[in-house]
Amino acid sequence: MKTLLGLTVANLKGLTRDRAALFWTFFFPVMFVLLFGVLFSGSSTTKITVGFVDQDNSQASMGLRNVFAQVPLLKLQDGTLDDEKAAMQHGDISAIIVIPSGLEAAVAKAEGHPSAAIELFTDPAQTQTTQVVQGAVAQIANGFNLALAGGSEVVAVNQMTLTSTNISTVTYLVPSILAMALMQLGVFAAVPLVQQREKGILKRMGATPLPRWKLVASNILLRLIVAAVDTVLIIGIGILVFNVQMVGNLAAAAGFVFLGAGAFLALGFMLASFLKTEEQATGVVQVVQMPLMFLSGIFFPFDFMPDFLRSVARLLPLTYLGDGLRQTMVNGTQVAPLATDAAILGGWLVVCLIVSARKFSWD
Amino acid sequence: MTQSREPVIRVSGLKKFYGDVKAVDGVSFEVGRGEVFGMLGPNGAGKTTTIEVLEGLRPPDSGTVEVFGLDVCKHPESIKQRIGVQLQSVSLYPRLTVTELLDLFGSFFKHSVPTAQLIDAVDLGERAKARSMNLSGGQQQRLSIALALVNDPELVFLDEPTTGLDPQGRRSLWDLVKGLQARGKSVMLTTHYMEEAAELCDRVAIMDHGHILEMGAVPELIGRRFKERAVFFDSTPKLPVEQMGKLGGVTRAAQEDGQTVLYSRDVADTIGALLAMADGLNVDPHNLGIRQATLEDVFLDLTGRALRD
Numbered sequence: 001m002k003t004l005l006g007l008t009v010a011n012l013k014g015l016t017r018d019r020a021a022l023f024w025t026f027f028f029p030v031m032f033v034l035l036f037g038v039l040f041s042g043s044s045t046t047k048i049t050v051g052f053v054d055q056d057n058s059q060a061s062m063g064l065r066n067v068f069a070q071v072p073l074l075k076l077q078d079g080t081l082d083d084e085k086a087a088m089q090h091g092d093i094s095a096i097i098v099i100p101s102g103l104e105a106a107v108a109k110a111e112g113h114p115s116a117a118i119e120l121f122t123d124p125a126q127t128q129t130t131q132v133v134q135g136a137v138a139q140i141a142n143g144f145n146l147a148l149a150g151g152s153e154v155v156a157v158n159q160m161t162l163t164s165t166n167i168s169t170v171t172y173l174v175p176s177i178l179a180m181a182l183m184q185l186g187v188f189a190a191v192p193l194v195q196q197r198e199k200g201i202l203k204r205m206g207a208t209p210l211p212r213w214k215l216v217a218s219n220i221l222l223r224l225i226v227a228a229v230d231t232v233l234i235i236g237i238g239i240l241v242f243n244v245q246m247v248g249n250l251a252a253a254a255g256f257v258f259l260g261a262g263a264f265l266a267l268g269f270m271l272a273s274f275l276k277t278e279e280q281a282t283g284v285v286q287v288v289q290m291p292l293m294f295l296s297g298i299f300f301p302f303d304f305m306p307d308f309l310r311s312v313a314r315l316l317p318l319t320y321l322g323d324g325l326r327q328t329m330v331n332g333t334q335v336a337p338l339a340t341d342a343a344i345l346g347g348w349l350v351v352c353l354i355v356s357a358r359k360f361s362w363d
Numbered sequence: 364m365t366q367s368r369e370p371v372i373r374v375s376g377l378k379k380f381y382g383d384v385k386a387v388d389g390v391s392f393e394v395g396r397g398e399v400f401g402m403l404g405p406n407g408a409g410k411t412t413t414i415e416v417l418e419g420l421r422p423p424d425s426g427t428v429e430v431f432g433l434d435v436c437k438h439p440e441s442i443k444q445r446i447g448v449q450l451q452s453v454s455l456y457p458r459l460t461v462t463e464l465l466d467l468f469g470s471f472f473k474h475s476v477p478t479a480q481l482i483d484a485v486d487l488g489e490r491a492k493a494r495s496m497n498l499s500g501g502q503q504q505r506l507s508i509a510l511a512l513v514n515d516p517e518l519v520f521l522d523e524p525t526t527g528l529d530p531q532g533r534r535s536l537w538d539l540v541k542g543l544q545a546r547g548k549s550v551m552l553t554t555h556y557m558e559e560a561a562e563l564c565d566r567v568a569i570m571d572h573g574h575i576l577e578m579g580a581v582p583e584l585i586g587r588r589f590k591e592r593a594v595f596f597d598s599t600p601k602l603p604v605e606q607m608g609k610l611g612g613v614t615r616a617a618q619e620d621g622q623t624v625l626y627s628r629d630v631a632d633t634i635g636a637l638l639a640m641a642d643g644l645n646v647d648p649h650n651l652g653i654r655q656a657t658l659e660d661v662f663l664d665l666t667g668r669a670l671r672d
Contacts, residue, residue: 006470010459017458017494200453204510207418207448208471209440363420 003210007218012225014192024188025226026233029181033234036173037242048129051084051096051121052076058104064118064144068097071136088121095133096121107155117158124161125171125247125330134159171245174238175325176298179260181230183318186264187289189223193272194281203363212362220265227261235329246329252338253328256345260321263345266352267317273359291316297335298322320344369432370395371518371549372417376426379412386412388573389426396517399540399550401564403557403658405668409573410553411451414522417551418448430518444473447516449507451523457496461487461506464495465513472514485509485539501532508539519543521552525559537562557658569662576665581658588664589656591615591626594633596648598623602641610636619663626656 015021052068054061069076077084077093084096098119106116120137122130134157141157196202205215231254238244246253271288275281296318297305305313313319314335324341327334336344372394379387387409394400402410415421416428419439428435430442455464462478469475482491485505490498495506504524511519521540525533533556540563543550554560560567561581568578577584591614598604604623607616612629627633630653641648 003470006467010456010463010467013463014456014458196456199455200450201455203420204448204450204453204455205471206420207443207446207450208468209443209473210471 004214004218004221007210007214008221008225011218011222015222015226021192025181025185026230028184029177029230030233030237032177032180033174033237034241036177037238048073048095048132049075049077049093050133051087051093052078053081053084053096053098054078055081055101056099056103057101060104060107061099064099064140067140067143068136071140073132074136085121088123094123094126094129097137103155117156119158119160121160125245171238171330172326173299174234174242174244175329176322178231178234178257178329179298179318179322179325180293181234182227182257182260182321183264183292184289185223185226185230186261186266186268187271187285187292189219189265189268190271190275190285191278191281193219193269194275195278197272197361197363198276198278200363206362220262223265224258224261227257231257244330248328248330250329253325256321256324256328256342259342259345259349260325263317263321263349263352266349266356269356269360270352273356273361292318296322317345317348371398371431372400372551373429373432374413374417374426375428377413377416377423377428378425379409379416379421380424385573387416390570390573390575391426392568392575392578394518394549394551396549397544397547398565399544399552399563401560401567402551402553402570403555403560403567403662404553404570405555408570410570411522413570414520414551414553418446418520419443444514445517447511447514447519449511449519449521449524452526453507454503455495455507455510458494460492460494461498461509462491464506465509468510468513474515475513476515481509481512484512484542486535501528501535504528504532504536505539508536512543516548518549518551521550523553523555525554525556533559557662561658567658569658569665571666577661584661585656585658588661589626591628591656592630593654593656593660594625594627594630594637594651595622595654596637596651597621599646599648601644601646602637602648606640607637610640612636615664617663619659622650624660626660 015025050068052065054065065076068074077087079087081096081098084093087093088096096119098121100117100119103116103118118137118141120134122133124130137157141155144155193202202215206212235244235246239246267288268285271284272281275284293299295309295312296316297310297313298318298321319335320341323335324338324345327338327341335341370393372392374393375391377387377390378385390409390413392400402413404410412421416423417430417435419435419442422436431445433442435442456467459467461482465478465481469478482488485508487502487505487509490502495503498506504527508521508524511521524540525536528536537559540550540552550563552563564581566578566580567584568575569584570576577587579587596602598618598621602623604616604618607613607623607625610625611632612627613625613633614628615626617624617626625633625637634651634653637648637651
């Protein structure tokens with residue numbers, strides 16, 4: 001245990017004293033979050049499309065609709081509840097206002113107690129939009145009460161939640177950037193390994209009684225530490241700077257962080273098994289990570305991709321890491337069920353490790 | 364320490380092939396306790412492969428290889444606890460300091476020498492906090508020797524320890540090796556410098572193309588082949604080497620590194636005859652000199668080519 005820790009600390013020192021490595025492992029993902037955050041956090045100032053479901057079809061409900069339509073920030077889209085829910089899950093609209101049947105009747109015999117309720121569906125993961133819509137609906141309900149019943153509360157607002165997809169928010173991007181960072185830290189691990197082999201460091205270690213598994217374990221430990229730091233940095237900036245809310249299952253998210261880091265680290269080991277020189281490694285690592293980044297759909301929703309791209313993305317492990325993180329961190333809509341995400345990442349992990357174990361050469 | 368009569372290294376019929384390349388093709392030798400044993404040969408002779416098999420870094424294809432009486436294939440771990448290894452031109456974790464590297468390597472062994480003592484032994488005190496990437500070539504080489512001594516080994520392997528060093532660096536490294544021997548360590552080293560082998564080694568094996576051509580103490584190796592001394596001068600086409608054999612006292616004539624070398628039983632006779640011949644041809648042999656035969660001559664005699672090419 002002492003040797004393992006010593007070796008890990010040595011590797012950690014090697015990393016933290018290497019400015020280029022520091023940049024790629026820590027500052028690059030942070031830069032990404034900041035850049036994307038600034039680019040996309042402005043999108044909520046445009047009009048928010050809200051589904052409007054009128055189940056009462058009365059004068060009162062028509063009146064309400066007119067009032068809502070006058071709110072400058074809101075754009076109404078009429079439809080049935082089922083249609084609107086589907087649209088919201090798809091990310092086309094941000095909230096749904098439901099005027100239940102019987103509203104007019106209830107208001108007519110209002111006695112001062114809340115006797116009818118407007119239902120409002122919002123997505124808690126989309127903080128800004130949700131706040132705007134909730135505020136608007138509450139104000140209108142108040143005004144309605146004031147006009148109809150002299151201030152006594154006859155119409156209440158029932159807050160409901162529904163998860164939606166919104167492509168242009170930081171919320172969507174934080175898990176994506178985290179997935180990217182985890183992929184990079186794993187794949188980039190090939191470079192120092194090849195370097196250490198080329199320089200004879202691995203061979204020199206082989207001439208000591210240090211068991212090889214400890215050499216491997218310390219490498220894994222180092223990368224998992226980096227993964228944890230990256231995760232804290234990226235999520236921290238998301239929360240502190242861009243007010244992103246983590247609403248998912250954080251334990252499962254942590255599981256995906258480590259599974260993802262492990263799978264891509266195994267991929268890094270596998271690459272290192274086939275690469276001979278440091279120059280080769282730096283080149284090939286870029287060739288591998290670039291398409292992973294841009295073809296796996298972590299930065300744009302799966303549904304928006306052309307068919308052929310989608311089938312490419314379905315082959316790439318990063319798609320499933322992004323999907324797993326998005327589902328567990330912000331309740332994003334899924335590309336595949338969580339179990340499938342985990343199984344595919346686990347499969348990559350196992351296959352890459354087996355290939356590495358067979359092909360990796362120490363000198 | 365119990366002195367055993369058992370040799371520290373025993374190699375018999377060692378073969379190691381890489382595809383069609385017979386890197387080591389049937390090599391046998393022993394190294395006694397407290398001995399400094401040198402393997403001499405040009406690049407590609409099979410020295411490094413042999414030493415790496417002994418260090419447990421490569422499995423032999425055939426033959427028996429024992430260190431401390433233990434089979435290297437069966438007991439690599441316990442052998443590695445007791446040997447010190449310096450590999451050919453290794454740069455270590457570039458961003459760790461001398462102290463950090465020695466501490467790290469010390470942690471791999473059951474017993475280790477205090478780092479300060481090691482730094483002292485290789486005279487790196489002023490650079491103890493320097494990162495290994497910032498050390499000079501000689502300092503890096505001394506560091507890698509210190510790393511080889513971190514477990515106070517009984518047997519130290521040095522693979523071309525002075526390659527790439529300036530003469531001063533080479534001298535200070537030689538002193539280190541002599542110090543090891545004085546402390547009763549066994550040392551096996553490879554080199555392609557004749558003077559290094561002559562200076563440091565109790566016994567030398569001359570290796571070429573995967574074979575040991577000759578083995579023994581340096582004076583013995585020279586004496587076995589050369590009863591003569593050597594007369595040498597800068598080669599010139601006017602004094603063709605083919606005609607030199609006829610001169611008085613000359614047993615054999617050869618050309619190496621731009622010099623014509625005449626091995627002679629009677630130097631006075633040979634020089635007289637040479638100068639008379641030169642006079643007759645109106646040439647003046649440049650850099651004329653006399654020396655004892657060296658390992659270099661032995662190697663040339665054995666292989667027909669100079670060691671450093």
